[in-house]
Amino acid sequence: MEALDNKIQESKELIGTKIPCTLEVLTPVHIGSGVKLSNGIDFLSDRNSTTIVTQAELMKYLEDNPEELDAFTAGGYKLSSLKRCPPGFTFSIQNTRIFEIFEFEKDGNGNPYIPGSSLKGAIRTIIIKNLFEQLLPEKQSALLSSIQNSRVYKEGAADSLVKELLGNDSNHNLMRMIQVFDITFSSTDISKVFLLSLTNSDSTSYGWKKFAKGMPNVSLKDNPTALIIESLPIGAKSNFSFHIDDFLSKNELAKKTLKFKIINVAELSALINNHSKIALIKERDFFSKINSSKTLTAVTTEIDNLLALIPKPGSPEESKEFVIRISWGAGWKGMTGDFINNNWIDIIRKKYQQGKVDRDGNILHPAFPKTRKIVFDGDTPKYLTGWVKIKLNDRIINKKKQNTIVVPKIDDSDWAAKLGQNYKIRQNKKK
Numbered sequence: 176m177e178a179l180d181n182k183i184q185e186s187k188e189l190i191g192t193k194i195p196c197t198l199e200v201l202t203p204v205h206i207g208s209g210v211k212l213s214n215g216i217d218f219l220s221d222r223n224s225t226t227i228v229t230q231a232e233l234m235k236y237l238e239d240n241p242e243e244l245d246a247f248t249a250g251g252y253k254l255s256s257l258k259r260c261p262p263g264f265t266f267s268i269q270n271t272r273i274f275e276i277f278e279f280e281k282d283g284n285g286n287p288y289i290p291g292s293s294l295k296g297a298i299r300t301i302i303i304k305n306l307f308e309q310l311l312p313e314k315q316s317a318l319l320s321s322i323q324n325s326r327v328y329k330e331g332a333a334d335s336l337v338k339e340l341l342g343n344d345s346n347h348n349l350m351r352m353i354q355v356f357d358i359t360f361s362s363t364d365i366s367k368v369f370l371l372s373l374t375n376s377d378s379t380s381y382g383w384k385k386f387a388k389g390m391p392n393v394s395l396k397d398n399p400t401a402l403i404i405e406s407l408p409i410g411a412k413s414n415f416s417f418h419i420d421d422f423l424s425k426n427e428l429a430k431k432t433l434k435f436k437i438i439n440v441a442e443l444s445a446l447i448n449n450h451s452k453i454a455l456i457k458e459r460d461f462f463s464k465i466n467s468s469k470t471l472t473a474v475t476t477e478i479d480n481l482l483a484l485i486p487k488p489g490s491p492e493e494s495k496e497f498v499i500r501i502s503w504g505a506g507w508k509g510m511t512g513d514f515i516n517n518n519w520i521d522i523i524r525k526k527y528q529q530g531k532v533d534r535d536g537n538i539l540h541p542a543f544p545k546t547r548k549i550v551f552d553g554d555t556p557k558y559l560t561g562w563v564k565i566k567l568n569d570r571i572i573n574k575k576k577q578n579t580i581v582v583p584k585i586d587d588s589d590w591a592a593k594l595g596q597n598y599k600i601r602q603n604k605k606k
Contacts, residue, residue, distance in 0.1 A: 192418075193356075193416040193417070193418045194416065194417045194418060194419075194440065194567055194568060195414065195416060195568060195569065195570045196414070196415055196416065196417050196565055196566060196567050196568070196569060197412055197413070197414055197415075197565070197566045197569045197570065197571050198289070198294075198358050198412065198413055198415060198563050198564070198565055199410070199411070199412045199563060199564045199566075200407045200408065200409055200410060200411040200412070200563055201409065201481060201484065201498070201562040201563055201564055202409060202477070202481070202550065202558040202559055202560060202561065202562040203364070203366045203404070203406040203407065203408065203409065203550045203558060203560055203561075204289070204406055204407040204501065204502060204503075204560065204561050204562075204563060205277065205279060205366070205404040205405065205406045205407075205502065205503040205504065205560060205561070206279055206280040206287075206288075206289055206290065206293055206502050206503065207277055207278070207279070207280065207502075207503055208278045208279060208280045208281065209278075210278040211275045211276065211277060211278065212227065212275060212276040212277075212278050212405075213274075213275055214273060214274050214275065215253045215254060215255055216252060216253055216254065217276070218254075218263070218273075218276060219254050219255065219260060220272075220273040222269065222270060222271075222272075223267065223269050224265055224266065224267050224268070225265070225266050225268055225273055225276075225365060225403075226260065226262075226263040226264065226265045226266075227263050227264050227266070227276070227365075227405075228254060228260065228261050228263035229263070229264075229285060231285060232261045232262070232263060233254075233261060235261075236257075236261040243257055243258060246258075264362070266364060266365045268365055268367060268403070269553070270554070271367055271401055271403070273401075273403050275403070276365060276403045276404070276405055277402065277403065277404040277405060277503075278405055279363050279404075279405035279406065279407075282357070282359060286359050286360065286361065287359075287360045287361075287362070287363045287405075287407065288357050288358060288359040288360065289357065289358040289360075289407075289501070289502070290357055291354070291355035291356045291357050291358070291415070292355070293501050293502050294355045294358070294499070294501055294565075295350070295353060295354075295355040296501075297499055297500065297501045297502075297505075297509075298353065298355070298443070298447065298499070299341075299350055300509075300510065300511070300512045301446060301447055301450045301499075301512065302341075302349065302350075302438075302443075302446070303337060303340055303341065303512055303514075304450065304512035304513070304514040305446055305450075306340040306341075307336070307340060307512075307514050308514060318335070318336045318339060319336075319515065319519050319522075319523075321335055321336075322335065322336065322523065322526075323522055323523070323526060329527040329529075332523070332527065333511075349438075351420070351423075352419055352420045352423055352438075353417075353418070353419055353420075354417070354418040354419075354420070355415070355417055355418075356415050356416045356417070356418075357415065358413050358414075358415040359413060359415075360407055360411055360413050362408075363405045363406060363407060363408070364405075364406055364407070364408040365403055365404065365405055365406065366403070366404050366406040366550045366551075367401050367402075367403060367550070367551045368401065368402040368403070368404055368504070368548050368549065368550050368551070368560070369383050369384070369395075369399055369400075369401060369402070369548075369549055369551060369556065370383065370384035370399075370400075370402070370546055370547070370548055370549075371383060371384075371546060371547045371548075371549050371556070372384050372392045372545055372546045373465070373540070373542050373545040373546075374392055376540060376541055376542065377542075378461075378464065378465065378542040378545070379464060379465055379467075380465065381465050382394065382399075383395060383399030384399055384400060384546070385397070385398070385399045385400050386400040387400075395470075395554070401551075402548070404503070406550075406560075409558075412571050413571070414570055414571050417440075417565075417567065419438070419439065419440055419443075440494070440567060441494035441495075442494075443497075444493065444494050444495065444496065444497045444567065445488070445493050445494060445497075447497040447498075447499050448485050448486055448488075448493055448497045448498060449488070450512075451485060451497070451498045451499055451500065452482065452485050454500070454508070454509070454513065455478055455481055455482050455485075456482070457508075457513075458478055458547075458559065459475055459478040459479065459482075461547075462474050462475050462478070462547075463475055470556065471556055473552070473555050473556065473557040474549060474556055474557060474558070474559070477557055477558055477559070478559065481498065481559075481562055484498055484564060485497075485498045495566065495567050495568065496564060496565060496566045496567060496569075497564070497565050498562065498563070498564050498565075499562075499563060499565065500559075500561045500562050500563075501561050501563060502560075502561050503548075503560060503561065504548040504559070504560030504561050505560070505561055506544055506546070506547065506548070507543070507544040508544065509561075520543055521541075524543060529543070530543065547559075548560055
């Protein structure tokens with residue numbers, strides 16, 4: 176048995192152990208399932224509240240109330256055709272007409288979860304930016320010029336650059352070292368999102384998108400289009416595991432074959448914090464520039480709150496926790512890493528026709544990107560989407576398992592009670 180334990184320990188030391196982590200939601204997070212819930216079919220909504228009824232709950236209701244099935248079918252499978260709507264999950268969201276809700280990703284048990292790939296993808300973007308910035312300017316220009324002169328579609332435009340930085344294939348890719356496991360939660364909320372859009376070329380004024388044919392950007396009093404998303408609420412926490420494969424960093428052949436620099440968790444955490452700090456400062460500057468009416472003051476305040484949560488460089492916490500943005504609403508800068516200058520952005524935009532151009536091929540709206548998704552708190556624009564905090568080597572203890580077990584004192588002469596305590600004998604009540 177001891178030999179087996181030693182072997183297991185040797186294997187763990189070779190490949191590295193899983194790192195227990197916690198994730199805390201700092202601003203509403205949405206991971207889309209690709210499904211839009213429909214009013215009347217998946218949920219019922221009025222001016223004050225919205226009730227979502229899951230498919231499983233609806234099926235159970237119809238099973239328990241078979242007399243409702245005919246009416247439900249005849250009524251076009253609408254919840255309003257039922258005599259009594261299943262309880263579902265009710266959310267308070269006022270003064271908003273809701274036609275559809277962007278559904279959150281769920282696991283097989285119906286629990287909302289963040290796929291490990293979502294967090295890993297955000298980390299990958301930051302690593303790519305860091306590797307690119309370490310290149311000499313001549314090498315950077317050569318890589319970007321190869322994109323400019325290529326004939327690939329825009330979806331694969333960065334493939335050659337990514338292969339150069341991370342490795343040519345999956346066997347040589349830096350990201351194979353990193354494994355992030357899924358992060359499961361117990362419940363979601365719903366959030367109201369509006370799309371802010373710049374309206375002039377010098378990026379000093381804005382409106383809110385109204386998705387109607389021929390409609391310009393409008394003010395909030397003119398009822399812009401609200402996007403309703405199922406989201407993880409601020410303060411939600413969950414456990415998950417993170418793993419960096421130590422085998423590759425300890426294998427001499429791997430060191431010679433792989434082109435990338437081996438990274439460790441502490442370096443990665445510091446790198447992510449630095450990236451997030453720069454990104455948040457840029458966003459704060461963006462909103463401050465257009466906030467002449469003070470409508471966006473709550474947004475800049477919340478950005479300052481996020482910046483305050485990022486560990487200071489050189490502090491013990493810098494290598495133990497990091498703040499990062501994931502998934503929906505991160506925008507072009509969040510998805511790409513925002514590591515090319517404005518000149519190259521214009522070149523790439525023209526090549527792939529990103530934005531309206533005049534007859535001479537000049538881009539009509541130079542600001543890019545010109546939109547931001549903003550989560551509202553009531554009628555106030557307040558949060559950017561998708562910001563979370565990760566703590567390494569941390570665990571949330573289930574409160575149900577935290578209850579202290581009180582062991583009663585037993586008289587030494589009561590041999591039956593002592594025997595029952597030692598062997599967990601339970602007395603049955605006499606009938």
